[in-house]
Amino acid sequence: MAPAPGIPTALERPHFIGIGGAGMSGIAKILAARGAKVAGSDAKESETAQALRALGATVHVGHAAAHLADDASCVVVSSAIRADNPELARAAELGVPVVHRSDALASLMGGLRPIAVAGTHGKTTTTSMLAVALTELGLDPSYAIGGDLEGPGTNARHGEGEIFVAEADESDRSFQKYDPEVAIVLNVELDHHANYASMDEIYESFETFVGKVVPGGTLVISADQAGAVELASRVRDLSTLKVVTYGEAAAADVRVHKITARGLTSEVTVVLDGRYLTFAVSVPGRHYALNAVAALAAGVALGIPAHNLASAIGTYTGVKRRLQLKGEAAGVQVVDSYAHHPTEMTADLEAMRAAAPGGSRLLVVFQPHLFSRTQELGTEMGQALALADSSLVLDIYPAREDPIPGITSALIIDAATAAGAQVTAAHDKDAVAGLVAGMAGPGDLVLTMGAGDVTDLGPLILARLSA
Template identity: 80%
Template sequence: MTPGLPTAMDRPHFIGIGGAGMSGIAKILAQRGARVAGSDARDSETAQALRAHGATVHVGHAAEHLADDATCVVVSSAIRADNPELARAAELGVPVVHRSDALAGLMGGLRPIAVAGTHGKTTTTSMLAVSLSALGLDPSYAIGGDLDAPGSNAHHGTGDIFVAEADESDRSFHKYDPQVAIVLNAELDHHANYASMDEIYESFETFVGKIVPGGTLVVAADQEGAAEIAARVAGKEDLNVVTYGESEKSDVRILAVTPRGLTSEVRVELAGREIVFTVSVPGRHYAHNAVAALAAGVALGVPADDLAAALGKYTGVKRRLQLKGEAAGVQVIDSYAHHPTEMTADLEAIRGAADGSRILVLFQPHLFSRTQELGTEMGQALALADASVVLDIYPAREDPVPGVTSEIIIAAARAAGADVTAEHDKAAAAGVIAGMAKPGDLVLTMGAGDVTDIGPQILAHLTH
């Protein structure tokens, strides 16, 4: 199956084309034959990968980057209203399309699986993409992170399945009409857009309401927020609800998760029989993600035994406990965790696989709003490490908030008995944490900002 281009998407211009979500959509459009162009604040390996697919990628934002014959301008919620290319689009009368609408258009005529939740979306979407590909089903997919090489976050497949990460942060996941939807969890986050858990629940209910008649909701039974959503949609007509988890009442029940070093053996009961398979990343939360992927694939008719075996082909995604290298007997691992729940899960997973090694963390808080609301919990999570270095807040799309700094996190960490150091000079951070490390230690670079770039610098310091 080779779907055509959505209306008016044959000559799209992407503002922020190098972003995780934007670049995937741009790549799929290029693979479908669109003449793709765009701009980003800086050059990157992702931009270079898009150029290899024929896209024109400008560095920096300027009005002249928008071609006069562009058929639409694609933006994300991070693009500010004063962007010069956006202003030029208004002058030319070029339609502006949100990223989520563009992605929804790409799903037309296919069988979509939409993966939602406060945590675990990228991992679960990646697990489905890798395992379905391993089975020869050649799905299309759009993921919020690279699988391995730059630009591997998306693919235009010849099969009829489209696997997409569904972002709740700005309610854009309301745009999709999935045949199968996964809700991994629901917690209060994205405080600039949600004021309460009730608003979170309402938003997820709207998402679930978009599942096509006769479709399936796969939902975690063990997580409080997800279970609340399941309860709210119970009895909804034309909706199949499949629960998964360790609860005895789960439709797909996790019987055991057994650590095997940096892998886990997972034993589940599905349709009255046991299935055992391996997940090649450590941690109970990743095992749960794999079971969610298994349940979703089965809901689309993929044989359970085949899919379980194929899930073992998944070896991780960039920034999700990704080993960056080893030097002087110290392993450097990259973690995208930026919410306290994610931080706790990754630190517990590494602790379980560390075999007594010390765990050192270089943490970069992400967003002023998140730090303001959850900074205390972030500090408490860092207490699970043996020692931490905390950088200044990575602002991303936000302006500073008076009184909101990394000190909120540092104070909470120290109150919890943690060994934590503040480092305001990001350029010095690699040397600081490398100087703390001893042979046998594990060093985690943690956060959703550019802390990931420091991993190679740490390795360089350790080498010398």
């Protein structure tokens, strides 16, 4: 077992700008657990902020220069932090070093056996499956995930074991900072249009990521998805890299023999080293079953017995916002989905359609995420919504972006209508819960979908249904 890693000097007294974010809070939590004096700020109060305070971190609400302590050893930022942030300006005045989130995470993995999980979709689920399974097996891993496993603050953990599982973000190329022993690539598609102009740029970025795998390490990559297959062909000449493919393709090294849907769960059978292995996956959908197979292949690459790992993966019960059942009222189930790219939307809608009882309807509340993504993929988003019986489409959630003239939710609504979907614009977010409650009947499934604050609507819809 590897010795417990220490804290780099630069991270002994870190100040996080945007400490409540999924990626930032995880790093802050691990540093606090290792004994660092953690501080930071976030735009609003949250349960995540409260969870960090419980670990001893100082968390300010709002951004102000005074929040940055004079003795801070560094300021940690993500790519979402704007250059005019007052705390960032104060850091420049004081000469405090600025560290990108990815560099901080990379330093936390030093001296351990990292598994870095990459891909346009499915990173959070796959990372979570590995974290849960390795913990179940008593290996006490450290992990940093882009979503909460159970409650606020459960997106990361400092373990005493030698394995570190990390979600590797391609959106800003920050995943190129890591040196994993095992890299997973689930899929490769064009997204993050503000940072990538073409598929060639995407491939180049992923090639750089794969090239950072340590000598003798392993790449676990999909044998089914076209972008992943292309990437595999580009990196096979790396002499120090072992490539393990997984999927339903006949030539896959870890071949999926059968996936059986069982309501909101599934069962998957794989062929590994000539033997059949069947295990349960506690979330619905073929895409989640395939994520579980990727997790299995990665664990085997680290030397963990496949049958032990398969049983442990079966203990995974989901992560917040990944087809998470929020509750049931008046015979209506409300489920929440983080899907915001057309491929993700289609996969989750197909999974929910397969899980729906006969004769029930699938009703969707969709919130587009980012103007740039809507500009490039709005038509495909609308086409995906044709899988639902009826949809409400909210205004675009801007996140870090400024509006783009002429880019609105109407692009999605027009495309959905052209595809034969029943879609209605919902400009007043406060009225949505009442609208859905009036539409839904016993046996129906309601899916709130998107990467923004549409997730807040689930409890409100349940409350209206219960009234």
